[in-house]
Amino acid sequence: MNIEAHAKVNFTLEVLGERSDGYHDLRSVVVPISLADGVVLEPADGLTLVVDWYGGRGATALPWRSRGTRDPTGVTRDPTGVTRDPTGVTRDPAGVTRDPIGGTDDNLAVRAAKLLQRVSGRKDGVAITLGKRIPVGGGLGGGSADAAAVLNGLNEMWNLGIPRNELAALGAEIGSDVPALVLGGVVLMEGRGERVTGFFAPGASCSASGAELKHDDLRESNAPSTFHLVLANPGVFCSTPKIFQAFDAPLPKRPEILYNMRLAMQSGDGVAVARALQNDLAATAMRLHPEIGAARRRLEEAGCLGASMSGSGATVFGIARDAAEAGRIARELQAEGLWSVAAETVR
Ligand code: C5P
Numbered sequence: 001m002n003i004e005a006h007a008k009v010n011f012t013l014e015v016l017g018e019r020s021d022g023y024h025d026l027r028s029v030v031v032p033i034s035l036a037d038g039v040v041l042e043p044a045d046g047l048t049l050v051v052d053w054y055g056g057r058g059a060t061a062l063p064w065r066s067r068g069t070r071d072p073t074g075v076t077r078d079p080t081g082v083t084r085d086p087t088g089v090t091r092d093p094a095g096v097t098r099d100p101i102g103g104t105d106d107n108l109a110v111r112a113a114k115l116l117q118r119v120s121g122r123k124d125g126v127a128i129t130l131g132k133r134i135p136v137g138g139g140l141g142g143g144s145a146d147a148a149a150v151l152n153g154l155n156e157m158w159n160l161g162i163p164r165n166e167l168a169a170l171g172a173e174i175g176s177d178v179p180a181l182v183l184g185g186v187v188l189m190e191g192r193g194e195r196v197t198g199f200f201a202p203g204a205s206c207s208a209s210g211a212e213l214k215h216d217d218l219r220e221s222n223a224p225s226t227f228h229l230v231l232a233n234p235g236v237f238c239s240t241p242k243i244f245q246a247f248d249a250p251l252p253k254r255p256e257i258l259y260n261m262r263l264a265m266q267s268g269d270g271v272a273v274a275r276a277l278q279n280d281l282a283a284t285a286m287r288l289h290p291e292i293g294a295a296r297r298r299l300e301e302a303g304c305l306g307a308s309m310s311g312s313g314a315t316v317f318g319i320a321r322d323a324a325e326a327g328r329i330a331r332e333l334q335a336e337g338l339w340s341v342a343a344e345t346v347r
Helices: 108-120 142-157 164-171 178-183 240-246 255-267 270-276 282-288 290-301 323-335
Strands: 002-018 024-044 047-052 089-091 125-131 187-191 195-198 228-233 306-309 316-320 339-344
Touching: 002 142, 002 178, 002 255, 002 270, 024 142, 024 178, 024 228, 024 255, 047 108, 108 125, 108 142, 108 164, 125 142, 142 164, 142 178, 164 178, 178 187, 178 195, 228 290, 228 323, 240 282, 255 270, 270 306, 270 316, 282 290, 282 306, 290 306, 290 316, 290 323, 316 323, 323 339
Parallel strands: 047 125
Antiparallel strands: 002 024, 024 125, 024 187, 024 339, 047 089, 187 195, 228 316, 228 339, 306 316
């Protein structure tokens, strides 16, 4: 089974307050984008994981993966001790990966498979191959997208019949971004990430006067239009817990943020969407890592209609007028040594 595990960007991300469990209450419009990891699931006796860092054809080399040394047999070894053979497959001597996205036991995709084994009582194994194209630790939900793909894929492969909203709720155990990516489509994410609703689902409404979006529909909701994006990553590693710790005072509730974004996305107007972008964590992340602010400014100077940060960073994204403009800006930033790709929202 082959699955495209789409990355996400946060068109809005509001931090509403601290919770007693150490997490923060959030409210975020999560938008899936064309950049995706390839996830291959094959029936197997045990659980195995192989990570192909370059993701095959069309994949983008990640800047922080390029510091390795190469031995005479063509095997590269990076500073963390991970080896990669000339075909791009990373393995330890036992045939499984041992790398910065987590050893086999911590890898989110493997944890997703174990979670489904546990809740279903199934003893089946699965061989998971990840073709990584989404930058790791970049605020694009790469690991969560892989985990979501495994939850959705195994639910089908093992004929478990778990409804999508229950699967999304299970995903919260793995990571805060997993429920939104299990649900798919444009999602309004709330709580610490476990409450997800289709932002454009029939029945969802939202008012500028302070009323919340109604949650009477859990169906996947497609974006009304496609928006063209340029992603850029300055190559700094942004630790999510650190950014949340350094985040000062939660801001007062601003109901107009959701309302404006909903109207802007419905209008299909990139200028309006660019104006409605919001990320409460951006100021903190840019204070800790000024490179992030610089990358965001570069996107705007190069011609994006507006730009923001995704998740807790370090990836920033800009809205471009059209696909040609997005491609041009991405190439301009690449020439300056920034990791950058053009992408678009997926519906
Ligand atoms: O759930 P996840 O593993 O993605 O979260 C990583 C860390 O980010 C948490 O341990 C917490 O410090 C912080 N976080 C938070 N509030 C959230 C999500 C994450 O404080 N809603």
